[in-house]
Amino acid sequence: METTRAGRPRLTERRRPGTTARDEILDAAAELFxxxxxxxxxTRAIAEAVGIRQASLYHYFKTKDELLSALLHQTVTPTLTFLAALDHDSPARTLHALAAFDGAQLxxxxxxxxxxxxxxxxxxxxxxxxxxxxxRLRRAYLDLSRTVLAATGVxxxxxxxxxxxVESLVNMWIPPPHPDPATLAGHVADACLRVLGITSDELAELRASGPVRAGHL
Amino acid sequence: METTRAGRPRLTERRRPGTTARDEILDAAAELFxxxxxxxxxTRAIAEAVGIRQASLYHYFKTKDELLSALLHQTVTPTLTFLAALDHDSPARTLHALAAFDGAQLxxxxxxxxxxxxxxxxxxxxxxxxxxxxxRLRRAYLDLSRTVLAATGVxxxxxxxxxxxVESLVNMWIPPPHPDPATLAGHVADACLRVLGITSDELAELRASGPVRAGHL
Structure with missing residues (x-):
């Protein structure tokens, strides 16, 4: 559908992902930061990148820090939600699923x-x-890791x-399209267990027993 | 030895590590960056932090980028020098020594x-x-890692x-005094071999055979 280019064109042409102005602002801020x-x-540059006035941006975010805070939360919240829905039957399996999900997110x-x-x-x-x-996320990793370590003796x-x-994946990030993030994240999840002393045989067993069920995710 | 506080006191009182003005400038830049x-x-703020004039700073570094470049090289050069002096008899041992040295540096x-x-x-x-x-440093890690992987099948x-x-140690850095960096770096070096599929027994053997000789270091 074509939109007219007169008036304030960028307000009607949505050039950024997100269905709301708030999402568009967050995307522009993430790009510029x-x-x-x-x-x-x-904040003026962010408003310009979205195609709105600075005053409109302030309606959603009072300060640049508020924008940064919202963006940073996006890097942690989905993983915490995923973790809460995970079966906690085996610490090694839970840690593997957590690392694979978190890594793919990043x-x-x-x-x-x-x-x-x-x-x-x-x-x-x-x-x-x-x-x-x-x-809170780091503590969740730590608790799972410690339980695994108690068993392996490392x-x-x-x-x-x-x-x-998992955090180091930040250094391996490339812009979209992302070729095969699940594979790399899976290898990092394997590595997470290996550093705790889980052997290749144990990893193979864990993989064979299927993915960890995650309630509604 | 007491220095007089009159005149330009900070030029005579050396408050920063380093025996040369250049070292002091680098230290101040590192702190502020x-x-x-x-x-x-x-660059004015850096000159002020050292207690010299901006014009004097330009004598050593023409731009802020030059300062940044010199500082970044400091994070890599000692490790490349160390690597060049290492015995390359066993890839696993060499990688372990490299990771332990590099990690402790960071x-x-x-x-x-x-x-x-x-x-x-x-x-x-x-x-x-x-x-x-x-x-160049990353390639050295990669070459060693690949040789180890060929043997373990991971x-x-x-x-x-x-x-x-090793790079992730940047996220675990704390300000001096550093309690026991060698221990943490050693564990990370162990972890480097574990992610490649080296077992606890193989690690114990490697440790028992003594540290890797490093020519003149």
């Missing part, structure tokens, strides 16, 4: 939001809510490595 | 320079020399994970 940098991006994001994690600006108190959520210091391995 | 952000830091840096790797500004052509060096896709595991 990850390609030009957070400090170098103004790899298939339209913009590499995880690349923002190390920004000095992210240490601000205003982003405390995001860090709390992320710490040093406790390895407990944080599965979370870090 | 990693704590305030690259885009938000001016963990003990005074400022977390690795946190700058994902900055959009780093994709600039002016930093191509750094990326070439870093790619999927080829795991070949990039040792490099990524």
């Amino acid at each position: 990850t390609t030009r940098g957070y400090a170098s991006t103004s 790899l298939t994001s339209r913009w590499n939001l995880g690349a923002l994690y190390l920004l000095p600006e992210l240490r601000e108190a205003r982003l405390a809510a995001f860090w709390t959520e992320r710490e 040093a406790e210091d390895a407990a944080d490595l599965p979370f870090r391995l | 990693t704590t305030r952000g690259y885009a938000s830091t001016s 963990l003990t840096s005074r400022w977390n320079l690795g946190a700058l790797y994902l900055l959009p500004e780093l994709r600039e052509a002016r930093l191509a020399a750094f990326w070439t060096e870093r790619e 999927a080829e896709d795991a070949a990039d994970l040792p490099f990524r595991l």
Whole structure:
């Protein structure tokens, strides 16, 4: 369907994913933050990229920090939801499913939001809510890892490595189209168990027993 | 020895590590880039942090990019030097030694320079020399990993994970004093071999055979 180019064309032509203005703003912010940098991006530039006035943007997000906070939550919330729906019958299987899901999420994001994690600006108190959520995810990995380590006898210091391995996918992200994120994420999930001392035979057994059921997901 | 506080006191009181003005400038730049952000830091602010004039700073570094480039090279050069001096008798042992050294380097840096790797500004052509060096290091990891994988039969896709595991230490960096970086780096080195399918028994054997000799290091 063609839209007229007169007036404020970009308000009717939706050029960005998302059905709402809020989603379009988030997508534009994600693009600019990850390609030009957070400090170098103004809310005016974001409004311009969407094709709306700065005043309209403020209707949805009061500050640049609020935008950043919403974007960061997007990197964690789906995985926490997935985790809550997982069967927790076997820690190794649960950790494998968690890592595979989380890894695929990071790899298939339209913009590499995880690349923002190390920004000095992210240490601000205003982003405390995001860090709390992320710490909750890290703790979930840690608890599962520790249970696996207790069985394999590998040093406790390895407990944080599965979370870090998945996180390192941020460095392997490429722009869409993403060729085969499930395969790479699956290999990283395998690696998460290997660093905890799970053997190739045990991994094969785990794979043969089918994917972990995840309630409604 | 006390210095007089009159005149330009900071030129005589060396407050930063390094015996040369160049080292002091690099240290100040590293601090500001990693704590305030690259885009938000001016060469004037760096000069002020050292206690020199901006014109004096330009004597050593023509641009902010030149400073960034020098700092980034510091994260890679010592490891490449170490690698060149290593005995290459066993790929598994060499990879273990490389990962342990590289990991300890990242963990003990005074400022977390690795946190700058994902900055959009780093994709600039002016930093191509750094990326070439870093790619050289990544290739060295890859070659060693592939040789190990050929022996263990684990999927080829795991070949990039040792490099990524070590790199993930950037997310585990804490400010000095660093409690025991060698232990954590050693566990990460173990993990590098585990993701390639090396078993706990093989790791124990490798450890028992003593550290890899590194020529003059």
